[in-house]
Amino acid sequence: MDAVKKYCVRHGIAIELRxxxxLIVMHRGPRRHFAFGYDIGLNSAIAHRIANxxxxxxxxxxxxxxxxxxxxLFLNPRLNEFVAARGSWExxxxxxxxxxxxxxxxPNEGTTGKSVFMVSTKPxxxxxxxxxxxxNASVSISPYVNIEREVRVVLLDHLPVVVYDKDRPSVTGDGKRSLLELALAATPVEQRSAVLPGMVGDLDRADLDAILPLGQRRVLNWRHNLDSGARPILLEQGEIRDACVKIAIEAAKAIDIRFGSIDVVQVDGGLQILEINSGVMMESLNRFHPDLVDxxxxxxxxxxxHEAR
Structure with missing residues (x-):
């Protein structure tokens, strides 16, 4: 939360980390305000719980x-008193x-993008x-869809403050090298720990060793997370940006969230909401656009x- 620390320094607000x-404790005169994790306290408790x-x-x-x-939603079997008698596996x-x-x-709750698996077989x-x-106490299962693009819209009181496309890492075949060889050559050393584990975990050895045909483009990760190697591409004013902002605002109003990030996906040419996060997490974006995050x-x-006055 470097952006919060910078804000406090600029405005003469004492800050304490616990x-x-x-837990971030901010003091200005007699006023004390808390931020917890990535939630700075603008959202109501119910909006935060629904978004999470x-x-x-x-x-x-x-x-x-x-x-x-x-x-x-499927609850952990350890919560047996809340699980339906017929169970969840069927x-x-x-x-x-x-x-x-x-x-x-x-995981049904959380915003880190960790422990996310795409599966197509029973085992x-x-x-x-x-x-x-x-x-985790629960798991959520959604259909895998071919996401043509994923756009994150950060809203503050229904106004967009950040809108960016998530551009996944990809390679283009040369008819000579394998997918793994191309990925290693195209991925900077400092990015390999983010990009390669997801690719290696999702593909079998035959896929990794296969020679990619000349001119064929292959995305290296089905996930769109910045932590998995995707790059944020700021969206300029235009039809796509306007459409993504519009549905994001509708979603924010539906759960009455004031400050949050909404992931909008394009599937078969149409826009849908993938997730809403009430904790606005922007460390990865900060590597590319620190001023925008601030x-x-x-x-x-x-x-x-201002509202505390």
Missing amino acids: SEGW DKAATAEVLEISGIACIPHA AMLRLLERHPSGIVVK ALELAVNRVLAS DAYSAALDKVF
């Missing part, structure tokens, strides 16, 4: 008539049968679910301290 840096729950977010968007990727298998091209398994589904539930947090904290 709980291993997760992927299945709940999808439910709210669906009943609000907003196009979104559906997410089905329902998971039905989802897999309904979506033969694959389903995505991930892979069982392994992915067990991995997620080993450290401006976004400054605008949000201006509202925090």
